[in-house]
Amino acid sequence: MTDALADPHYRPYSSAGAGGGRRDIVVLGSTGSVGTQAIDVVLRNPDRFRVVAVSAAGGRVELLAEQAHRLGVHTVAVADEAAAEPLRQALTRLFGAGKEPALLVGPQAATEAAALECHSVLNGITGSIGLRPTLAALEAGRVLILANKESLIVGGPLVKALAKPGQIVPVDSEHSALFQAMLGGSRAEVRKLIVTASGGPFRGRTRAELAGVRPEDALAHPTWDMGPVITVNSATLVNKGLEVIEAHLLYDIPFDRIEVVVHPQSYIHSMVEFTDGSTLAQASPPDMRMPIALGLGWPDRVPDAAPAFDWSKASTWEFFPLDDDAFPSVALARHVGSLGGTAPAVFNAANEECVDAFLAGRLPFTGIVDTVAKVVQEHGVPSSGTRLTVEDVLEAEAWARARARELANASTSEAAGV
Template identity: 75%
Template sequence: MTDSPASPAPLADPHLVYDPLAADGPKDVVILGSTGSIGTQAIDLVLRNPGRFRVTALSANGGRVSLLAEQAHRLRVTTVAVAREDVVPALREALTAQYGTGEPIPEILAGPDAATQVAASDCHTVLNGITGSIGLAPTLAALEAGRTLALANKESLIVGGPLVKALAKPGQIIPVDSEHAALFQALAAGTRSDVRKLVVTASGGPFRGRTRAELAGVTVEDALAHPTWAMGPVITINSATLVNKGLEVIEAHLLYDISFDRIEVVVHPQSYVHSMVEFTDGSTLAQATPPDMRGPIAIGLGWPERVPDAAPAFDWSKASTWEFFPLDNEAFPSVNLARHVGRLGGTAPAVFNAANEECVEAFRRGALPFNGIMETVTRVVEEHGTPAPPASAGRGEPSHPGTSLTVSDVLEAETWARARARELTAQKATAEAHA
């Protein structure tokens, strides 16, 4: 795809600032997924910068009720939302214990739509730190309500790309993934027509350097032992299979409107360089910090301003070595499969993501071997069989289908993909039992 005035505008553009509710004083922020890794680090950042940010509402799944109540009390939020209605009594008790009898507790919203409700509430910025495609509805609600969206939930963009693109206004989305926050910052150094290539870095996960055969017997414990980042189990296993990097390639394509053949993945074990932009004059700009998600979160919440001391900086007085390696696509086929479904568009990315989530869960409970994750996902994608749309004239890149995509289409595709992944997993277990 070549850049031209007729090309669609990128979703994320550091040169544009969407600020419909600019006002003096701290920004009002809603944090979705507050008890997860992104949410807890965001709260740490907010508490260290009370003059910049004020949290008005929190949402969480409901698995860590005591922590959620503690967060609500420390931040003095007005609303707390939980997806699990069964934990409401325990949450109310925990909140009462935190606030005491003389102080009213926050409003409690509960149910599968609770996060979507608070995403549309009065605030300046919504930080979507939910894991999984359940983050799509809150993403759409925040955009439709006119909020700035600090997006850490990559899956909502993956499964609902056309829906998100239809709603988002220029500058309304600020990416929070470390890789996309890095690209976002590096892109500020040039114009869109100056960009030759995006280079997304990957740590390589715990299995860097292993062949496909050597990956056959790895355990769940092995896959959860990430050498660089501390993340939730699903994201950590996605890092082990490099599915996360495949999702990030699709996300980069959607965020920055750069064709797949101009998005490269390179392995960088130290995770110091979070991604790079190569410009047409041969210059490459790299965004680098020690591994710490508070930096990208601060970009998401504070842009176009930077938050002083949001995250640690390098000590340049100490020697260090930075390495870069090509990606082994045979051992880790997930990135090329992600490019394939990204080019197909429509519901194909949703099928890829949903099948992967099911297979990761099967691997975690011992029902599927490590290599079986991508084998099963590949088969589900093949059976889904979304036809490739016609190539854009003279550009060699398929045009984006799915402009009439609906949330129902996405949910239907995900339901089918999950069911088919479970069926294939069960068939594999039966075949092995009779072998």
């Protein structure tokens, strides 16, 4: 089962794509942070890659249409049915009447796009709604360039059952770093995975000092430019907890051998410690185009995908232990990952609802993880002896979202003295 996931030593797929030497790519979540940067990599390497389809939720119709036109795609997918008509009009305006690409509309649009004929599918969707597209891409035999960590986390056994050797290449900077560093030895020689964290905007603060954090404070990440949910997850370090679960699932390393270290500069993206005491680190300036390009091109690297370090300039790289008291999310994620079953889905769904409540001013910053912990506790230990299904995941998520909203609303009423 291990080799079915992100094993850097296994390279069954040819470097040639479906387009006469070029790889045909489907980009899911094309208008988001990962999607737009992936398209930038593609446009700068037209001899290597060609995007044949783009998919988005529908909040940025004009950008989606512009991407489709600039890339010359044959298919566009949009989840929001209300965005379909404005998108059709924009595509007609750009392509000309009768020359528009095919349009997929509705909640299953991204899943349909993921199964289209291509070499690779980049899943850059945010959230667990990326699960069905992930499964569709794997079932169709596509190389899955995985930026949507939530689909692996909530549907781990489902994803692992479908993935063939070398079929998944991770795009998260941390997991791409682990992927590369593990080339330095065999799987049996790996002693420990060390996942680095920037520490977010609140590194060094105590739990008491975090109580009054405002949404605008949490959205001011010192290193990365990401969407609001991921940015808040980075501030609470929930994102790092999710990455610990993802690392466990990708590389089949026990949780007690996956460590989190705070590295504010975000130059070293993660490290692998081997049994002889050697530690290999993957380092590059904080630019997501590098891991995205590696995912698109693997097993080949894409020249000049992102800027390299200027080693003629002095710099200082710092490392600090994780403060589990101020940021209990990583320990909670380890617990959830150990429980398995639907517990990761409950953790992720409850967190998404709590982040929304925080951004809407209905929940304090420290209340995010506290509320998620309550939902996880109420959910209890998943039943054993049954095979996880997509329906199990969706049912657990629906319950977790509803319960998280109830607890967040109760917190709001209590704070207001109602």
